[in-house]
Amino acid sequence: MSKSKIVFIGAGRMAQALIAGMYQLNDLEITVSNNGNRKRLEKVSQTYHVKITDRWEDEVEDASMIVLAMPPEVHDPVLQKLQSLVGQQCIVTVAAGIDVDYLQSKLPPQTPVAWVMPNTAASKGESISLYAIGSAVNTDHEQLLQTMLASVGEFEKVTQQQIHQLTPITGSAPAFIYRMAQQLIAGAKDTGITEVQAQKMVAQMIKGSAVMLQTDETPISLIDQVASPGGVTAAGLEVFDQYQFDQMMIDVLQACYDRAEK
Ligand SMILES: NC(=O)c1ccc[n+]([C@@H]2O[C@H](COP(=O)([O-])OP(=O)(O)OC[C@H]3O[C@@H](n4cnc5c(N)ncnc54)[C@H](OP(=O)(O)O)[C@@H]3O)[C@@H](O)[C@H]2O)c1
Structure with missing residues (x-):
């Protein structure tokens, strides 16, 4: 069977996360290009043993997929x-x-297009990625796309409108978790343990909570398991209510949507 060729235009963090996930797969051939940072390109070649080029235009003809891993503002040219x-x-x-609509509007009719939204955990193989496809995408394209996304974590197929709406939750919310982590680490350090110990504890606590959430238990039932009525955790949760935490999260997501609209 012939190898599927994927050409990356862009060799930064996201391209490298995807390449790191895929370069060892046997049935793929990867070529990488960028905006002229030769040092970066050579590092990518040494690390992942992929082909590099200054002229991505010459690599398009026999490619199955072209991945645009570059800033939004340089897409048009x-x-x-x-x-x-x-x-x-x-x-x-x-x-x-x-x-998807944007890509379709800039390319010839019937060009297969897809929009993919990984998050920063892709670099550790733990992304939750979203993808939406255009009407010309065939099964082979979609399988290749799924191979790419599976190499950096989990993925869900949704509509492009849902990607717009879900990006604050899958893309931005890690920053909200880290913000909470920062305060928990500070609280842990106040007990006299080191920063390294504090961060390890908090990271494992978040990881354990994520694993519990991956079961079929709901967040409410998991909260009930931790918080007995009148107990220590319940006292903490009462402060969440005093500060209207649930409303705050609604406002946080709204702020993300509003900014994205602009
Ligand atoms: N990082 C994330 O976690 C994340 C998550 C979701 C989505 N994204 C999206 O992924 C895209 C890339 O992000 P990143 O974090 O990987 O950025 P990055 O690390 O700054 O890398 C950007 C890459 O784009 C290349 N580039 C810039 N202009 C170009 C042009 N005109 N032609 C060809 N290549 C060009 C750069 O080339 P040089 O190497 O020559 O500088 C660089 O390799 C962005 O659109 C971002 O929104 C990123």
Whole structure:
């Protein structure tokens, strides 16, 4: 069986997370290009044993998939160049805001396109990634896309509108968890343990909580298991209510949606 060729345009953090997940797969051939940072490209080549090039345009013809792993604002000139080069290659972007409709509007009709939204945990193989596909994407393209996303964690297929709405939850919310972690680490350190010990404890607590959430138990039932009425945890949760934590989370997500709209 011939190998599927994937061309990355962009060699930064997200490209490298995806490449790190996939470079050892036998039936894939990966070529990587960027905006001229030769040192970065050579490092990528040494680390992952992938082909690198300064001219991605020459690599498009026999590719199955082109992954645009670069900032949203530089997509237009690249999509314009792709216009005369693409046929059955699936054009995939990982950029915020560059959805399926946008890709389709910039490429010839019937070009297969997909929008993928991983999160920063992709670099550790623990992303929850979202993807949406255009109408011209075939089963082979989608399988290749899923292979790529499986190599960096879990994934869900949704609509592009759902990606817009879910990005604050899958993409931004890790920062909200880290913000809480920062305060818990500070509290732990106040007991006299080291920062390293404190961070290890808090990280494992969050990881354990995530594993519990991956069972079929609901958050409410898990809260009940920790918090007995009138107990220590219940006292803490009462403060959540005093500060209207639930409303705050609604406002937090709304703020993300509002900013994304702009
Ligand atoms: N990092 C994340 O966790 C994350 C999560 C979800 C989505 N994303 C999205 O992924 C995309 C890349 O993010 P990143 O964090 O990987 O950024 P990054 O580390 O800054 O890397 C950006 C890459 O894009 C390349 N590039 C810039 N302009 C280009 C152009 N005109 N032609 C070709 N390549 C160009 C850069 O080339 P040089 O190497 O030459 O500088 C660099 O390799 C962004 O759209 C971002 O929104 C990132």
